[in-house]
Amino acid sequence: MRANRDSGGGAASARCHGPSLGRWLAIALTAAAGSAGPAIAADDPVLARIDFEDRETATADWSHVFEQAPGLPRRSLFFDALVDEAVASSGGSSLRLHLEGGSISYRMLPEAAVPVRMDADYRVSARVLTKGLRHATVRLEIRVVDGRRLSEQDGTTSEGDPVANATLAIIHATPIDGHPDGGWTDLAAVVRTEGPVYRDLDDLRLFVALQVVQPGFDDDADATPEIVPTVRLEDIDGLAWFDDIEIRRAPRLRIAPVAASGLHRGEGPIEFEVVVDDPTGGTVEAIAELQDAEGRVVDRSVIPTGSADTRRIAFAAGGPGWFEAVLRTRGRDGRTATRRHAVLVLPTGDRRVGREAPRFGVSIVGWTPDTVESLGRTLDILDPDAVELPIWPPENDGRASLEGVEAVRRLLDRQRRAGREPMVALDRLHGGLAATARVEPHAVRAALEEDVDDIWRRAIGDWMLRLGTAISRWRVDGGPIAMAAPALFTELAASFVADPVVLVATPFDRPGDLVDGHESCLIGTTDLGSGAQGELAGDDLAGTTALLSPPPTDWTVRDRIDAAARRGLVAWRSGIGRALLRWDPAAPPDPALMAWSGLARGLGSRRSVGEVHGSDTATCLVADGGYDVALVAWSDLVQRTEVLRLPVGVESVEVLELDGRRRRLASSGGLLELEVGSTPRVVLGADRLPTLLAASTRLEPAVLGLGHREHAVDLVIRNPIADPIDGEVRVDLPPGWSIEPARPRIRAAAGEEVRIPLTISWSGPQSLGPVDLPIRLDLRSPRPMQVPIAVPLELRSDALVVTADWSIARGGSADGSPIILTVEIENVGDRPLDLELAVSAWRVGRERRTITALGPGEREVRRLRIRAGLDRLAGTDLRVEVRELDGPENLAVMVPLVGDAGVATAAVAPSP
Numbered sequence: 001m002r003a004n005r006d007s008g009g010g011a012a013s014a015r016c017h018g019p020s021l022g023r024w025l026a027i028a029l030t031a032a033a034g035s036a037g038p039a040i041a042a043d044d045p046v047l048a049r050i051d052f053e054d055r056e057t058a059t060a061d062w063s064h065v066f067e068q069a070p071g072l073p074r075r076s077l078f079f080d081a082l083v084d085e086a087v088a089s090s091g092g093s094s095l096r097l098h099l100e101g102g103s104i105s106y107r108m109l110p111e112a113a114v115p116v117r118m119d120a121d122y123r124v125s126a127r128v129l130t131k132g133l134r135h136a137t138v139r140l141e142i143r144v145v146d147g148r149r150l151s152e153q154d155g156t157t158s159e160g161d162p163v164a165n166a167t168l169a170i171i172h173a174t175p176i177d178g179h180p181d182g183g184w185t186d187l188a189a190v191v192r193t194e195g196p197v198y199r200d201l202d203d204l205r206l207f208v209a210l211q212v213v214q215p216g217f218d219d220d221a222d223a224t225p226e227i228v229p230t231v232r233l234e235d236i237d238g239l240a241w242f243d244d245i246e247i248r249r250a251p252r253l254r255i256a257p258v259a260a261s262g263l264h265r266g267e268g269p270i271e272f273e274v275v276v277d278d279p280t281g282g283t284v285e286a287i288a289e290l291q292d293a294e295g296r297v298v299d300r301s302v303i304p305t306g307s308a309d310t311r312r313i314a315f316a317a318g319g320p321g322w323f324e325a326v327l328r329t330r331g332r333d334g335r336t337a338t339r340r341h342a343v344l345v346l347p348t349g350d351r352r353v354g355r356e357a358p359r360f361g362v363s364i365v366g367w368t369p370d371t372v373e374s375l376g377r378t379l380d381i382l383d384p385d386a387v388e389l390p391i392w393p394p395e396n397d398g399r400a401s402l403e404g405v406e407a408v409r410r411l412l413d414r415q416r417r418a419g420r421e422p423m424v425a426l427d428r429l430h431g432g433l434a435a436t437a438r439v440e441p442h443a444v445r446a447a448l449e450e451d452v453d454d455i456w457r458r459a460i461g462d463w464m465l466r467l468g469t470a471i472s473r474w475r476v477d478g479g480p481i482a483m484a485a486p487a488l489f490t491e492l493a494a495s496f497v498a499d500p501v502v503l504v505a506t507p508f509d510r511p512g513d514l515v516d517g518h519e520s521c522l523i524g525t526t527d528l529g530s531g532a533q534g535e536l537a538g539d540d541l542a543g544t545t546a547l548l549s550p551p552p553t554d555w556t557v558r559d560r561i562d563a564a565a566r567r568g569l570v571a572w573r574s575g576i577g578r579a580l581l582r583w584d585p586a587a588p589p590d591p592a593l594m595a596w597s598g599l600a601r602g603l604g605s606r607r608s609v610g611e612v613h614g615s616d617t618a619t620c621l622v623a624d625g626g627y628d629v630a631l632v633a634w635s636d637l638v639q640r641t642e643v644l645r646l647p648v649g650v651e652s653v654e655v656l657e658l659d660g661r662r663r664r665l666a667s668s669g670g671l672l673e674l675e676v677g678s679t680p681r682v683v684l685g686a687d688r689l690p691t692l693l694a695a696s697t698r699l700e701p702a703v704l705g706l707g708h709r710e711h712a713v714d715l716v717i718r719n720p721i722a723d724p725i726d727g728e729v730r731v732d733l734p735p736g737w738s739i740e741p742a743r744p745r746i747r748a749a750a751g752e753e754v755r756i757p758l759t760i761s762w763s764g765p766q767s768l769g770p771v772d773l774p775i776r777l778d779l780r781s782p783r784p785m786q787v788p789i790a791v792p793l794e795l796r797s798d799a800l801v802v803t804a805d806w807s808i809a810r811g812g813s814a815d816g817s818p819i820i821l822t823v824e825i826e827n828v829g830d831r832p833l834d835l836e837l838a839v840s841a842w843r844v845g846r847e848r849r850t851i852t853a854l855g856p857g858e859r860e861v862r863r864l865r866i867r868a869g870l871d872r873l874a875g876t877d878l879r880v881e882v883r884e885l886d887g888p889e890n891l892a893v894m895v896p897l898v899g900d901a902g903v904a905t906a907a908v909a910p911s912p
Contacts, residue, residue, distance in 0.1 A: 045279045047122070048114050050245040052095045055083045059095070061112030064104060081106055087241050089127035089184045094243035095210065101236045103217040105141065107209035110150060110163065114206040114247050116191075118198045120277075123250040124208060125188040128175070132238040137213045140173040140187045147203030163207055168197050184243075190250060196370065210242045252277035253339045255288060255327040258312070261378035262589045265346045269314035272325050272341075277308035282331040289326045290315040293557045293591065293659070298323070305329075320347040320660035322557065322594040344589035346381065346597060347660035356605035359421060359578040360568065360596055361386025363547055364585060366393035369404035371586070376411050378585050380418070382593075385600060386578050387415045388423035388475065391463055394441075397431030401459050405466045412471055421578070424467065425475040426460065426489070427505065433459055444477040448486035457488060464496035472497055475545075478504035503545055546571035546579045550592035557591045562634075562678045564592035565658060568599045569632065569680065573608040573621065598658030602682030606630055610695030613792045614644035616770050618676060622695040624720075629691045631683040633676045641677040647694045647787055648672045649687030656682040671788055690787040692720030693777060696753070697789050706768070706797045707888045710761040715775075715791075717756070719748035727779035729756065734771070737762045746777065765881045765892040768802070770794050797891050799829030804880050804895045808870070815871040821895065823880055825851065826859040834885040837862055842876040844868045850885075873897050 052058040064081060081104070084096035097104055116122055124142050143163065150166040173189035193204055214234045254275035257264065264270050276286045286303035299315040317323055327339040361384045367375055379387060389408060396404060412422035426444060434441040437455045447456055464474075474497065476489050484490075485502045493500035548571065551563040564581070571579045581596045606623035612631065614620045620633040635642050652666045658679060665672060670690060674683065696718035704711045719725050729744045740759045748754045770792060777787040802825055809818045819841075827833055837849040847864045854860060866878065878895040 045249040046246060047116070047249065048245075048247040051091050051243060052083050052093050053091050055085065055093065058083050058093075061109050062106055063109055064106055084241060087129065089129070089241075089243035091243075094129075094241045097210070097212055097240045097242070099136065099212055099235055099238045099240075101214075101234050103136070103212060103214040105209045105211045105213075106242075107141075107163070108207050110207075113145065113147075114208075115147070116144075116193055116204050116206050118201060118204060119194045119252075120192075121250040121252040122191040122193075122206065122247060123188060124171075124173070124191060124206070124245075124247050125186060126173075126210070126245045127184050127243045128187055129184045129241040129243075130239065133212070133235050133240065134238075135215055135233050136235045136238055137174055138187075138240045139175075139211050139213060140189060141209040141211050142171045142173070142189055142191055143167045143207040143209070144169045144171075144191060144193060144198075145205045145207055146201060147205045148201070150205070151203075168201075168204075192252075194254075206247060208245065208247070210240075210245075212238070212240045249279040251280070251283060251329070251337065252308075253286075253327055253329060253337055254310075255325050255339050256341045257325070257343050259381075260374060261381065261585055262341065262343045263346065263378060263381040264317075264343055265381050266348050267319070269316055270323075270343055270345065271312055271314050274303050274311045274313055274327060275308070276303055276305050276327075276329060278305070278329075278331075282333065283329050284332055285330040287328050288313060288315075289328070290317065291324050291326055293322050293561065293594075295557075303327070317345050320345045322561070322589065322591050322659065324557075342588040342591075344594055344597075345660075346383075347601075357543075357577045358572055358603070358605070358607075359385035360600035360603075361388065361421065361423075361578055361580050362583040362596075363388040363425065363580040364390070365582055366390065366395050366584065366586070367404070367408070368393075368395045369399070369407050372404065372407040372411050375585055376414050379411075379415065379420075382597070383418070384420060384597075386421035386423060386580065387412070388425050388580055390425045390428060391460075392426075392428055392430040392441075394428070394431065397441075401430045401433055402462055402466070405463055409467050409471075412467065416470060421473065422471055423473045423475060423503075423580075424463075424471060427475065427477050429456075430459065442477075445479045445483075445486055448476075448488045451488055457492065460489070461492050461496060464492055469496070469498035472499055473501045473503065475503040475505060478506050505547070541571070542575040543577045544575075546574075546576045547582070548579060549582045550590050558679065560591040561595045561658065562680075564595040565599060565634075565680045568596060569621065572599070572603060575607070595658050598656075598660065598682075599680075601660065602630060602632065602656050602658070602684070604630070609692065612646055612691070612694045613772070613790050614646065615642060616792075618642060618644055620644060620646060622691060624688070624692065627688075628684075629686055629688050631686060631691065632680050633674060633683070634678060634680040635676045637678070639678075641675050644674050644676055645671045645788075645790075646674055646683065646686075647690040647789060648683065648685075649690035649785065649787065650685065653683050653685040656684055658682075669788070670786055689721055689725075690785065693717065693787050694789045696720065697775065697777075697791060699773070699791055699793060700755075702792065703794045703796055704760070706766055706795055706891045707799055709763065709888065709890075710759060713758050713760055715744070715756040715758055716753065717746060717748065717777075718753040719751060721782070722750045723782040724749050725779055726781045727777055730776045730778060732774040732776070734762075736764045736766075765883060765890045766795050767892045767894060768795055768797065795891075797889060799827065799831075799833065799884075799889050800835075800882060800891060801826040801828050802880065802882055802891065802893050804878075804893055806878070806895060806897065809865065813869075815874075816869040818869060819866040819873065819878075819897070821864045821866060821878055821880075822861065823864070824859060824861045825854065825882060827854045827856050830856055832856070833887065833889065835889075836883045836885055838881045838883070839864050839866070840879045840881075841866050841868060841873055844873070870897065 059081065080098040082096055083093050085093045087096065088094045097106060124140060126140055128138050130138050145163060146166045146168055150162055153162040153165065171189045171191055173187040175185050175187065191206065198204065252275055254273065256273055258271040258273060274288055276283060283305045286305050288301045288303055289297050290299040291297055298318055301313045303311065315325065322342065322344050324340055324342050329337045367389060392401065415422045429439065429441045429444060429447055431441050433455055437447060437453065439447045451457055474493055476485050485504050490502055493502055548567050551560045555563065568579055581592065583593065603623055604625060606625035608621055609624040610622045612620040612622055614633065617637050618633065618635045620631055623630040623632065631646060633644055647670055648667050649670045650667060652664050653672060654662055654664055656662050672683065698716050700714045700716055715729065726747050729746055731739050733739060738761050744756045744758065746754065746756060772790045773793050775789045775791050777789065779785045779787065802823065804821060804823045807820050808814060809820050811817065821839055823837060825835065833854045835851040835854060837851060838846055840846040844867055849862050851860050874897055876897055878897065880893040880895060883890045
C-alpha cells in the first residue's frame with residue numbers, strides 16, 4: 001500500500017480488498033428517514049453532500065461497525081454516535097463519535113451508497129475535529145463495491161459483511177499532521193475507477209465510513225486464533241466530530257505509456273495515452289513533456305482540453321535511458337495539476353551472449369494468473385539474465401493454491417528458452433492454507449518444520465510436480481540466522497525436481513555463515529546501505545545469490561540510479577553467481593532498473609580482478625573476462641566531477657553509460673582522461689595488458705613512517721598474459737626523494753607475480769597523508785609499450801598528531817586583519833620529544849616556536865599571528881612544519897586559506 005498526499009489536506013492510501021471483515025460485530029441502529037443534504041443539480045460535479053443538519057434524519061443512512069481490541073474486558077457499548085448541535089465546521093451541527101474503548105466505523109447503508117462509473121476520478125472529502133485522542137486515528141474509509149455482487153448476496157445472512165465481500169478496493173484518508181486536536185482539519189482522498197479490477201463492471205458504488213481506529217483494528221486476527229492476544233493501549237474516552245462530507249467528480253488526468261510495463265526497446269517513438277477529462281470545464285491548458293533523469297525536457301506536446309477522449313501522443317526520447325512523462329494542466333482559477341509516469345528505454349542489440357555468471361536478474365514481487373501473459377511480454381523486453389517468481393504472492397490468497405501454476409510453468413519455460421535462468425521462491429505461504437494451518441503466511445520455516453497435517457507436503461509437492469523437473473533452482477526462507485533448508489523442503493525437491501539446487505535465504509550481515517549441503521546460499525537484504533556494503537565487500541561470496549532491494553522511493557532519481565549501481569557492484573565484486581533486484585512489474589519502471597540493466601550490459605561475464613588507482617575520491621574497478629577487460633569508474637564527490645587518467649594502451653575506447661548510450665573517446669600516450677561523477681561509467685575496448693598491469697601493481701608496505709627517512713619496500717607486479725614480459729621500471733619521484741635502484745629491471749613469466757626490492761629515502765619534512773607515486777613500465781616484450789601507473793602510498797607519523805585551523809584577528813576588516821593560526825601538537829609515541837614548530841606563508845616569512853620535553857600522551861597548543869590578511873593570502877596555503885630537534889620526526893601540514901573567516905578549514909591528523 002503506497003501513500004499519496006492529496007491537495008485537499010489529507011493523506012490517502014489505497015489497498016485492494018483483503019480478508020473478510022467478519023470479525024467485526026455489526027449493529028444497525030434504527031432511525032427515521034434521513035437526509036444527505038441539499039439536492040444536487042444534474043450538471044453539478046458534486047454527487048453527494050452530507051452535513052448532518054437535520055437532527056431527526058441525519059443518521060438514517062448509516063450503520064455502526066465496531067471492534068474492541070484483544071486484551072481489554074468486554075463492555076456493553078464502546079461508543080456513542082449522535083448529532084451535535086453545539087459543534088460544527090459549517091452550518092449548525094455535526095456528527096459526534098464518543099469512544100469508550102474499541103474502534104468504530106460509521107458506514108453508509110447499502111441503499112445510501114453513491115453510484116459511480118468506470119474510468120473516472122472522484123474526490124471524497126470531510127472536515128474532522130478530535131479531542132482527547134492519543135492512540136486512536138481518525139480517518140475516512142472509502143470502499144469501491146461491485147453493486148451486482150452486493151445485490152446477489154442475501155442481506156439477512158450472518159456470514160461476514162456483504163459490503164466487505166463485494167469490495168473491490170479500499171481507500172483511506174487520514175490527517176496529514178497526525179491528530180488534529182485543536183481545530184478542524186481536512187480529510188480527502190481520490191478514488192480512481194480504472195484498471196483490470198473494474199473491467200466489464202457496470203454497477204459500481206462508493207461506500208463512505210467515518211472511522212476512529214484504535215491500534216490493532218486493521219490486523220487480521222482470524223488466522224491465528226490460538227495466539228495469546230496482544231494487550232494494546234486504547235483511548236477509553238475520546239471524541240471525534242465529522243462534518244461537510246462531499247463526494248464529487250474530479251478532473252481525470254492520465255498519462256501512461258501504451259506498453260503497460262513502461263518498458264520500451266529501440267530508437268522509435270514512445271507512444272503514450274493521455275486523458276484530460278474535466279467535468280467542470282475548468283481546465284484551460286494541458287501540456288505533456290518528456291523529461292530525462294536530470295529533469296531536462298527532451299520533447300513536448302500540447303494536449304487539447306475540449307474533449308474527454310483518450311488521445312495518443314508520441315515522444316522522441318533521442319536515445320536510451322530512464323525518462324518521465326509529465327502532464328501539466330492549468331485551470332481558469334490558476335490552479336495547476338501534475339501527473340507523471342516513468343518509462344525505461346533500452347538500447348537495441350545489447351543481448352549478453354552466453355549469459356555466463358555473474359547473472360543480473362530480477363525477483364518479481366507479485367503476479368496473478370491474469371497478469372502472467374503480459375508479464376512474459378514485459379520480460380522479453382527487459383531480457384534479464386535470471387527471473388525469480390514467488391510461488392504464493394499475496395495477490396493470490398483468495399484463489400486456489402494451484403490456480404495459476406500452469407501459467408507460471410509456461411512463463412518459466414519461456415524464460416529458459418530465451419537463455420534466462422528460471423527460479424522459484426518459497427518465501428511466503430499461501431494465505432488461505434496458512435489460515436487453515438493456523439500459522440502466519442511469512443512463517444515459512446516454522447510451517448515446514450511442523451507440518452503435522454501434511455498441508456505443505458501436499459501443496460508444495462503439487463507445485464514442484466507441475467512445474468516440471470527442469471525448474472531446478474528453488475529458494476526457501478532460512479530464518480533469522482544461517483540454517484540449512486527445512487528437511488521437508490529438501491525432501492520434496494529431491495522427489496520432484498531433477499538435480500535440485502536449494503537456495504537458503506540468509507541474513508546479509510552473516511554472509512560468511514554459508515549453509516553446508518547446498519550448492520549456493522542467498523544473501524537477503526532490504527537495504528544495502530554503506531555499512532552493509534562494507535561488510536559484503538570484504539567477503540568471498542563465490543557462487544552465492546544476492547537478493548537486493550532498490551533504494552528508498554523518496555530519493556532523487558539520480559541517487560536511486562547511483563545507489564542501485566553501487567549495491568550491484570558491491571555484490572559483483574564479492575564474487576556472487578547472480579544478483580537479483582526486487583521488481584514490481586505492475587509499477588512504473590524504477591530508476592534502479594536502469595542501473596541494473598546497465599551493469600548487465602557493461603560487466604557481461606567478466607569478474608572483478610583488481611582496482612586501478614585514480615584518486616583518493618574515486619574508484620576504478622577492473623573486470624576481466626579472459627579475453628577483454630572493462631573498467632568501471634565513479635567518483636564519491638557530491639554534485640561534482642573529476643578527471644581520472646586511466647591506462648588503456650590503445651588509441652580509442654568505448655565509454656558505456658548505464659542508460660545504454662555509447663561513445664568513443666581517444667587516449668593519449670596510453671592514458672585515457674575520463675571525467676567521472678557519482679554514476680558509474682564503463683570503459684570497454686581497453687588493452688588488456690596495461691590495464692591488468694596497473695590493477696596488480698602495488699607497493700608493500702604501502703604505509704611509510706615519517707620517523708625514518710629510508711624505507712625498504714617491494715614493488716609487486718603480476719604478469720596478466722600468457723607470454724613473458726621484459727622491461728624497465730622508471731619512477732617519477734617527488735622533490736627531495738630518491739630510489740635505489742634507479743631503473744630496476746622487470747622480468748615475469750606468464751601469470752607470474754614478481755617482487756622488485758627498492759629503497760626509498762627522502763630529505764626534509766614531508767607532508768602527512770596519501771601520496772601518488774608515478775611509475776612507468778617501459779616494456780620491450782612481448783611488444784614495445786609504455787604503461788603509466790599511479791601507485792598509492794601513505795605517509796604517517798607514529799609519534800606525532802598535528803591539527804591546525806585558522807581564524808581572523810578581531811578589531812579590523814575581514815580582508816585586511818592578520819590571520820591567527822592555531823596548531824595543536826600531541827605526542828602519541830613512547831618517548832619525550834623536543835620539537836621546533838615553523839609556519840611559513842606566501843611572501844610573508846616564517847614564524848618559529850620551540851616546544852621542549854613534550855612527554856608521551858601530552859599535547860601543546862600554539863597560536864601564531866601571520867602578518868598578512870586574506871587580501872594577500874586568500875587561496876594560498878600555510879605550511880606548518882614540525883621537526884624533532886636531534887631526532888628523526890619531521891613532518892609538514894598544509895592549511896588552505898579558503899572559506900569563511902573564523903571557520904576551521906584544515907584539521908589534519910594521522911592515525912597513530
